Amino acid sequence: MVSGELSKGLPKTADVVIVGSGVQGASIAYNLAKMGVRDVLVLDAGDLLTGSTGRCAAGIRAQWGGELNCKLAKASLDIFETLSDELGMDIGLHQGGYLIVAYLDSEFQQLKRNVQLQNSLGINSVILSHDEVKERFPALDISNAVGFTYHHRDGHADPFLTTLAYIEGAKRLGVNFYFRTKVTGIEARGDRVEGVQTSKGYISTKVVVNAAGPWARDIAQMVGLSIPVEPEAHEIVVTEPVPRILDPMVISFSGNFYMQQRPNGSFIMGMGPEPYAHPKDQYSLTWKFPYIMAQKVTKLLPALREVRLLRHWAGYYAVTPDRHPILGESRYVKGFYMSVGFSGHGFMLAPITGKLIAEMIIGKKPSIDVSSLRPERFEEGKLVFEPMVV
Template identity: 50%
Template sequence: MMEWKNTADVVIIGGGIIGVSTAYYLALNGVKDIVLIEKGTICGGSTGRCGAGIRAQWGTEMNCRLGIAALDIFEQLDQELGMSVGLNQGGYLLVAYNEKELETLRKGMELQNSLGIKSRQINLQEARGICPGLAADDAVGFFFHGRDGHADPFLTTFAYLEAAKRLGVTCHRHTTCTGILVENNVVRGVETDRGTLHAPVVINCAGAYAQFIARMAGIEIPNWAERHEIMITEPVAPGVCPCMLMSFSGNYYIQQRPHGSIICGMSPAGHPEDFENKSTWQFIEEMSKTLVRLLPRTRGIRIARQWSGMYDMTPDAQPIIGETDVKNFYHSTGYSGHGFMLAPVAGKILAQHITGKKPDIDFSMLDYRRFARGEHIRESNVV
């Protein structure tokens, strides 16, 4: 365990991909004394439990800009960090099942194209060329972007961590934040179960727990934690579903990993909060039916395991990034299941802002105060 010290220039709360990438980009921008605290193990929360998809096919301009910028970073991240992040770009194939959804996705494609994202509408025959064996005769349309794909959440997070440590970042695992030090409405550091850490800047990257960390500083954010389940099959021959197959109205995402296993998930009914990350037989039953219906070739293959993780949700399914009413206390949270795919650009632009540089993307509209103002930025492309 690293030696404890009670001062830092910046304290980051949360050792998932958002916290670790933010630490790296702050160090890259010249911040010298950064301490990251994590109550468990690095990548042990939502990051390590996610489906690991990466896409630029979104329905809002902000998410499109964030998504394509993140893709640009992912494509050169192996070289930058000096370690593989397991990037695999098989594309995302979006499936529409009704005319309203078709029109929504078509408008999204037009927005994406205007921003340089080369998504396109395709027919069923073309969709089957991308995803062999696809049985989606009841679908009314398909959209595809070939640069989308997935990466390995563990490899990516640890690549960022090792690069951050080489730049001088200190990481304390098994260190729980128990309080935020505030004086005259200015943040002064954090209290932990190992002692006090005095710092002029504190960043809340606590994911599904971010609302509790915010409350320690007297800040209320409308986030909630929502359990989502995933299952993965035994490895099978390649070519069953090399793209990420996704439908918002159909409520599924399915993708075959490079080693042959098929990973898939769906949104839960209601908004189940479950910090124990339990699994249910109902999910296995429903997800298995969906998998076999869409990809009949999967009938009879065995499920290797199932697990769950927490989405840190916001009312408009878009993140909260920026400073709070407590000076120098920042949020980077509320990614609503898309933290992994947006982490490279989210960490970069927040670090640029904190160090006085102009961010590559203006994220001011993602201020948490938007909810009190009634300025929700509705994102339709969410499972």
């Protein structure tokens, strides 16, 4: 007979307690253990991958419009490309590229500026003509589009497999994971973290990492911090698997959609919530969503008309006012770190941000300077700009 938990009995102490076992928590835990921190504990109120990671659309891209996002995303792609070997498990990597479609002139001007920036940072994205797109991706109907950019190293990784690989890799290095274990309070003495109260007992610790995704605001509140991270529900549908007809993820900001064929042949697709009035804080589904989605994608890829839609679900973006994550230790509560507010892009950035947070915790200079993403930037009025968010 097998016990009900991955490890029995919650320990009384830990060097680091991570709240949240999604891809952020799992990547931070693995990176800490790899850097030699042995006594790391990861707590999750739910089952494996029931939060935002397990509901996300599996896209990974380096085509961004802000310099910092470009640097972070490129560093993440570098890690994704060797991650299966490093962790000893398949992560479902498929680099079919991202094709970004502009339907407006102004949008295409912005995309062209982005390519210049990306190229200057070592991201070899290109501008494609209509003829080039027709030749490379003949299944697409691009008659209304103005222009395109493409980066061949973008694409897909499996959020379930990637996170599981991080969790199993961290466990091999001694990290313990406790699912179905809810954090109910965080103790601080003066300006320092002292411990974590949970539904299964108290853990004394000097370091707590908030990696609670859409619930990050509630966890920060436990140490008296107010952070502007709002859950924002987005819907997704996926089809049955069919033989491969499309390699890249196709996205458009003005068209408001993303769509890609996964390695198993199914198509996954979604859009921003504006056209269908979804309640922001619920997993409930909108009947209009599959209609609007189907109209968009069957126009773009007519072959999809005969492909059956199989599943429809919702998940939360954890959105900040500047749509950048909050990374780093609180100035007000020592030992309280945050890796939250990724605004829909946490999965693709997790390989690098997990490493950066681990470096901060062991007192090493982070290998990419993310001080502009510090938790206090909102009260200082120093927001970070990014033009490229779906």
